[in-house]
Amino acid sequence: MSASAQLGWGQAGAAAVGDEGERRWKMRFEELVAFHQAHRHCIVPKAHGVLGRWVARQRELYRQGKLALVRVDALESLGFSWSSNDTAWMHKYAQLKTLAETSGSSVMRSTDGDLGSWVAKQRQLRRRGMLSESRRAMLDEIGFVWEFAEMEWDQKLAQLRAWVKQTGHTRVPFSQGELGRWVNTQRQMYRRGKLAHERYHILSEMGFDWNPKCFNSRQRLHGTSTTSSQTDSEIRDSLAASTAEAKKSFPSIEEAAETLCEFSDSLSKMDLTTRCSLVSHREYQS
Structure with missing residues (x-):
């Protein structure tokens, strides 16, 4: 049985609105039923043609209190919404x-x-x-x-893994489009203390370069680079040695730049707990 057949159209209702008007209304209603079956809603845009204009007219009549109750019930049986x-x-x-x-x-x-x-x-x-x-x-x-942000981060991480597999490093140029901008954003968030610990560790485990400028400086000075496989103990020893060496004599510009880069690079490789412990120890000594 069709939706309109279940509504109990009677002779009294037909006489009230006129046979021709009733026929046209039922025809449009059947079109709306088909639309609802196809789209699971009754939001027919006005640009949809005759049916769209008819739907808009039903809402207008309803707001004016001029829509027959039997028609209101018919439309609401399809989940028709009157609210704007x-x-x-x-x-x-x-x-x-x-x-x-x-x-x-x-x-x-x-x-x-x-x-x-x-x-x-x-x-x-x-x-x-x-x-x-x-x-x-x-x-x-x-x-x-x-969770669009999580999905997007995971997608960019997958792209970075592919980049590392192809190039052997994580230094994606800013000019590399979205991936380059994303990598730069991770560094900025890390420096501001806003990068989630979980994300920090994921990136660090794949050798993420938190200080690309220091890498470029070392390349220019020595043509070599350091690895990210050092332990925290080795990093602390390296920090102490580089600091003591810097105190022996007034360094040249190149030496000062190298020492600063080593310090910054080593500090960035430390896990967050060790880094905080080191900072607290130095503050206590001072």
């Missing part, structure tokens, strides 16, 4: 669903226009516990990515 907020949400959802179906992914950045901003808003609402379960379920159905 619900309508706007469903419209964006429909856009994202179409994107997911055509491109195979619903992933969007917050900078990707109005739809990207809407996507970012849904993530924010979910984190605050303000997104309804029904909306969350609908987004889950189209593969919505809730």
